Structure formats: structure tokens, C-alpha cells
Amino acid sequence: MSKIMDMIKNEKVEWKKLGEVCDIVKGKQFNKRDMLEDGKYPVINGGITPSGYVEVYNQSANTITISQGGASAGFINFIENKFWLGAHAFAINPKDTVLNRYIYHFLKMNQEKLQDKKEGAGIPSISKTTLESLEIPIPSIETQEKIVKILDKFTNYVTELQAELQARTKQYSYYRDMLLSEENLNKLSKKLDRLEDKKYELRIVTLGEIVDIMVGGDVPKNNFSKTKTKEFSIPIYSNGIAEKALYGYTNQIRVDKPSVTVSARGTIGYVCLREEPYYPIVRLLCLLPKQDIAIKYLYYFLQNSKINHIHTGIPSLTTDMVKNIKLYLPPILIQNKVVEILDKFQSLLSDTQGLLPQEIEQRQKQYEFYREKLLTFDEKYGSLPACLPACLIIDTKFFSILKEAAAIVEVELFNKVEWKTLGEVSIITRGASPRPINKYLTDSHEGIPWIKIGDVSKNSKYIKQTEQKITQEGAKKSRILKKGDFVMSNSMSYGRPYILDIIGAIHDGWASISNYENTLDSDFLYYYLVSSKVEKYWRNKINSSSVSNLNTNIIKSLPVPIISKEVQKYVSKILDKFDILINDLTKGLPKEIELREKQYEYYREKLLDFSKNN
Numbered sequence: 350m351s352k353i354m355d356m357i358k359n360e361k362v363e364w365k366k367l368g369e370v371c372d373i374v375k376g377k378q379f380n381k382r383d384m385l386e387d388g389k390y391p392v393i394n395g396g397i398t399p400s401g402y403v404e405v406y407n408q409s410a411n412t413i414t415i416s417q418g419g420a421s422a423g424f425i426n427f428i429e430n431k432f433w434l435g436a437h438a439f440a441i442n443p444k445d446t447v448l449n450r451y452i453y454h455f456l457k458m459n460q461e462k463l464q465d466k467k468e469g470a471g472i473p474s475i476s477k478t479t480l481e482s483l484e485i486p487i488p489s490i491e492t493q494e495k496i497v498k499i500l501d502k503f504t505n506y507v508t509e510l511q512a513e514l515q516a517r518t519k520q521y522s523y524y525r526d527m528l529l530s531e532e533n534l535n536k537l538s539k540k541l542d543r544l545e546d547k548k549y550e551l552r553i554v555t556l557g558e559i560v561d562i563m564v565g566g567d568v569p570k571n572n573f574s575k576t577k578t579k580e581f582s583i584p585i586y587s588n589g590i591a592e593k594a595l596y597g598y599t600n601q602i603r604v605d606k607p608s609v610t611v612s613a614r615g616t617i618g619y620v621c622l623r624e625e626p627y628y629p630i631v632r633l634l635c636l637l638p639k640q641d642i643a644i645k646y647l648y649y650f651l652q653n654s655k656i657n658h659i660h661t662g663i664p665s666l667t668t669d670m671v672k673n674i675k676l677y678l679p680p681i682l683i684q685n686k687v688v689e690i691l692d693k694f695q696s697l698l699s700d701t702q703g704l705l706p707q708e709i710e711q712r713q714k715q716y717e718f719y720r721e722k723l724l725t726f727d728e729k730y731g732s733l734p735a736c737l738p739a740c741l742i743i744d745t746k747f748f749s750i751l752k753e754a755a756a757i758v759e760v761e762l763f764n765k766v767e768w769k770t771l772g773e774v775s776i777i778t779r780g781a782s783p784r785p786i787n788k789y790l791t792d793s794h795e796g797i798p799w800i801k802i803g804d805v806s807k808n809s810k811y812i813k814q815t816e817q818k819i820t821q822e823g824a825k826k827s828r829i830l831k832k833g834d835f836v837m838s839n840s841m842s843y844g845r846p847y848i849l850d851i852i853g854a855i856h857d858g859w860a861s862i863s864n865y866e867n868t869l870d871s872d873f874l875y876y877y878l879v880s881s882k883v884e885k886y887w888r889n890k891i892n893s894s895s896v897s898n899l900n901t902n903i904i905k906s907l908p909v910p911i912i913s914k915e916v917q918k919y920v921s922k923i924l925d926k927f928d929i930l931i932n933d934l935t936k937g938l939p940k941e942i943e944l945r946e947k948q949y950e951y952y953r954e955k956l957l958d959f960s961k962n963n
Contacts, residue, residue, distance in 0.1 A: 723750065
């Protein structure tokens with residue numbers, strides 16, 4: 350290296366204008382709607398990456414390009430394959446006196462200076478005249494060759510490392526999408542969500558602890574019809590069985606959420622599940638769950654409890670009698686599985702077509718047997734204790750019965766992936782901008798961080814700080830988000846998610862996702878939002894609509910997989926390791942690339958530092 354440095358020090362160079370030693374050609378427009386996803390040749394235009402692909406080319410391989418217009422004006426690139434040069438880019442074709450790669454290295458070294466020469470208040474651009482007048486030192490061809498050989502060696506190191514990083518990134522994307530696929534999430538759920546592997550608490554409670562009881566009163570005489578009309582459409586239920594319980598209709602509602610009714614007189618103990626609003630009368634007992642119990646689990650329990658066998662001096666049930674009924678209460682997860690199995694048994698009982706009477710009877714007995722076993726837990730514990738509260742751990746024998754019943758009715762005991770829209774499991778809002786924004790900017794320590802797209806760090810999934818703050822007054826006119834909320838740009842780089850590591854306010858160029866924590870783990874949601882599947886979903890939604898940005902309705906419509914938090918965290922832990930390998934700028938290949946690039950820039954500066962006095 351010292352020999353080449355000594356040679357350069359004594360090299361006689363001639364300074365010429367770029368227009369003297371190169372032909373500078375501006376490209377031609379190619380209509381975007383005529384571009385193809387699988388086209389053979391890239392279209393190089395004003396940006397850093399290709400703007401599309403086509404089946405024709407107008408420039409040969411190994412050509413220097415300079416972006417002409419837009420935010421990337423002045424960007425220098427070297428295209429190694431044939432391509433189409435667009436209307437917002439220049440091609441630099443050196444003449445015989447200079448080497449192609451020598452010109453490239455010199456221009457790349459002066460890229461920032463060139464970008465400073467952008468003109469225009471609207472869309473900035475660089476003129477052909479500016480490029481033609483750029484001065485460049487021209488040493489001998491021999492010296493150019495030596496300089497190129499050294500600098501190309503450094504860029505080849507970088508290129509090889511970038512190719513390896515790209516391969517790893519592609520591999521990462523593949524495994525990320527595979528890990529987040531419905532098939533894999535179901536496999537993981539089956540493996541990690543084994544009910545029998547966990548210790549579930551079995552609480553002993555009274556019905557009075559877990560339900561509110563409403564008692565039916567008199568018929569609303571002035572608001573009543575025997576038949577359903579437009580005015581009177583709310584059913585009135587009494588103590589009868591099945592359709593005989595329907596007394597008439599009213600326009601008043603006393604029970605507006607799912608409940609279980611129990612006949613207190615006449616047909617004592619008759620149990621019915623009511624899921625629509627209604628009006629109860631004649632001492633009909635209405636049980637409304639207030640915590641920890643699934644409505645259908647309550648319904649099946651009361652069906653099985655033989656509540657009509659309670660002996661009293663008078664032929665009726667009172668609220669106190671029902672409140673004092675004891676039951677074993679497993680976690681809601683177990684309740685839901687029991688309900689799913691018993692629902693399937695009920696479905697089989699309803700489908701008796703083609704069955705013999707003895708087969709129907711056998712099916713009924715089978716249902717009642719498993720209902721008894723799955724709701725009473727009496728295999729181990731026998732009768733309920735007299736004193737409360739008490740709790741136990743669900744015995745493994747219960748899970749054997751649960752698995753046995755599930756196998757009969759073909760119910761999976763692990764939680765399969767359930768799909769919901771993002772709008773169903775979170776709150777999606779658009780930011781808001783106090784105007785004029787300069788009026789609300791502040792340096793006060795009491796200011797609220799003002800989050801802009803410029804505050805995001807490359808490859809980071811967090812926003813940790815902001816350059817600017819706004820006043821408390823300005824924040825009230827904006828949208829304040831808490832730590833852990835997501836933001837996504839709804840225009841530039843649309844759909845790219847970031848997790849807030851700060852409290853901050855967002856302008857109307859952002860959309861936010863909050864209140865997702867009950868259903869989704871933040872890391873899992875992040876990895877799902879950056880997956881190829883979601884990227885494609887955003888693109889298809891925007892391309893198929895009249896809007897050109899990612900509005901809140903599109904974001905709300907995104908289907909998301911709902912699985913247990915345990916599975917979500919397991920997937921996230923694997924993807925975290927991949928993410929460090931690919932994106933962490935302090936470790937692995939990204940750090941090596943950064944060091945090699947700095948090394949290249951250092952020697953490029955040294956090797957191309959020709960004094961005009963030479």
C-alpha cells in the first residue's frame with residue numbers, strides 16, 4: 350500500500366470536467382403501469398432501488414448511474430446488469446481516457462457534495478450542466494488501474510458480506526413466515542398448550558359468588574302483546590318448559606345479556622340458556638355471570654345439578670337456595686373445553702337420522718355420563734366440603750376423562766389458531782396534528798415527545814427518543830400514546846411498525862395500535878406485522894382501492910392469528926435471535942459490513958486525494 354501511496358504523491362494528473370471525459374445521458378420515461386413484477390430488467394430511476402421491472406433495456410451492463418430528481422438526487426450507483434434508464438436518472442459513460450470504475454469511485458467519494466448541488470423548491474433535482482462541470486483528476490491509465498484494483502477489493506469484501514447478509518435475511522424471512530404460518534402455530538399450540546402438563550387451580554365456590562340473580566316480576570300489562578309485532582318484539586318468559594315458557598311480547602328489556610333461567614315454580618328446576626334480550630315474569634330466576642364463569646358452562650352445570658331435586662317445604666325455589674349451591678370452578682380455559690365437548694355431544698344427539706332407538710338411547714347415556722364426569726370432578730374429591738373458600742389442583746384423572754370424551758366427539762384439546770381482525774382485538778386510531786405546529790414546539794422538560802418519521806432508527810423496532818417536543822396544550826390537540834403502543838406510517842414506508850419505548854404524541858401521518866395486550870404479545874405482534882404475508886396484504890388493499898395510503902379501516906381489517914401467549918412468546922424468542930443476527934448493528938455481519946465500508950472510504954479518500962498543484 351505504501352508504494353502506491355508514494356506513486357500517487359508524485360503522480361502528475363490533469364484536471365478535467367466530467368463532461369469532457371464522459372458522455373452523460375438522461376434516461377427515458379417508462380410508464381409504471383407497463384412494468385412487470387417478474388420483468389427481466391430493472392428500471393433505474395430517481396430512487397435508490399429499482400422502481401420496477403420490464404422486458405426491455407436501454408443501457409448495457411456495468412454502467413454508472415446518478416439519480417436526477419427527488420429526495421435521492423445525486424445518489425451514485427453502479428449497475429452490473431443490463432437495465433432500463435428512467436427519465437429521472439443519468440448514465441455516465443466514460444470515454445477511452447478514463448476507466449469506468451475509476452470514475453465510479455471518484456463520484457461515490459463526492460456523492461454528498463453532489464447532493465448539496467440539488468436545485469428547486471418543490472422536487473429537488475440535479476442538472477446535466479452541473480454534472481458536466483464537475484472537475485475530476487485524471488492520472489495515467491496505469492495508476493487508475495492500480496487504484497481501481499485496490500478499491501474494488503474493498504468493495505468486493507462489502508459486496509460479499511452484503512450478499513451473505515441478504516441470504517441470511519432471505520433465510521430469516523422464510524423462517525419468520527414459516528414460524529408465523531397457521532400450520533406451524535397449530536403444531537406449536539398442540540405441543541405447548543397440553544392441558545395435562547399444567548397445574549390448574551380448581552376453586553370451590555357458591556353460585557352466589559359468581560352470578561347475579563334477577564327475579565321475574567309481573568306482566569307489563571300496558572306494554573304487552575300475545576303475538577310479536579313491530580312495536581312489541583321483546584319476548585316475555587315465564588316458568589314454562591321450552592316454547593311453553595314464551596308468554597308474549599313487550600317493548601321493554603330487563604335482561605340484556607346472555608343468561609341462564611331457572612324455573613322457580615311449577616316446572617321447578619327447568620334450565621334454559623337465553624342469549625337474546627328478554628323480559629322475565631312470575632318469579633323466573635335469571636342467572637347472569639359476573640366473573641370467572643362461561644355462560645354455557647353454567648348452563649351445563651345447572652342441567653347436570655338436578656336442581657329440581659332440592660327439597661323444600663313449599664314447591665318453589667328461592668334465590669337464597671340457588672345462591673347456596675356449591676360447585677367446582679376450573680379456569681375459564683378448562684370451562685371452554687368442557688363446553689366445546691358437551692356442545693359436540695349435543696350436536697350428535699340432535700343428529701339421530703338413520704339411528705335405531707337403542708343407538709339413540711346409548712348416545713344419550715354416553716352424553717350424560719361424560720357431562721357428569723366433566724362437571725362434578727367427583728372421581729377424586731367425592732362430596733363438596735362444608736366450609737368455604739377452598740381450592741384444589743385438578744387431578745390428572747380428570748384430564749384422562751377429558752381426553753377420552755374429546756376423542757369421541759373429535760374435539761382438539763389444544764387451542765387451534767383463531768383468526769380475528771386487528772380491529773377486534775385492539776384500538777386503531779390515526780394521529781392528529783396541532784396547527785401551526787411551530788406554535789406548539791417547546792424545549793421545556795414538561796413537553797411531550799413529538800414523534801416524527803425522522804425519529805426512527807434504521808432496522809430498529811423501537812422508538813426511544815424524539816428530536817422535538819410539543820407543549821401540553823399541543824398534545825391535547827394531538828394523539829398521546831403510552832409506552833408499548835405501536836405506530837405505523839400511513840404513507841411513506843406504509844405499514845412499517847414501531848413499538849414506542851416512550852410516551853409521545855403522533856401527527857396525522859401515523860396510525861396507532863393500542864390496547865392489544867390482553868390478546869397479543871407485543872413482540873409477536875411486531876413480527877407478524879413485518880411478515881411477508883402482512884406486507885402483501887397492505888399492498889393488495891391499497892392497490893385495489895381508490896386510496897393511496899394505509900388508512901385506519903384497512904389496518905382494522907387485517908386478519909391476525911389468536912393463539913396462547915405461551916406460544917406467542919415461544920415464537921418471538923426464536924425470531925429475536927434471528928433479528929439480532931440480521932439487524933443488530935453492534936453484532937454479526939452488519940457490524941463487519943460497517944467496518945469494511947469505513948475502511949473502503951478511508952483508502953478511497955487517500956488514493957483519490959490528488960492535489961491540483963501536481
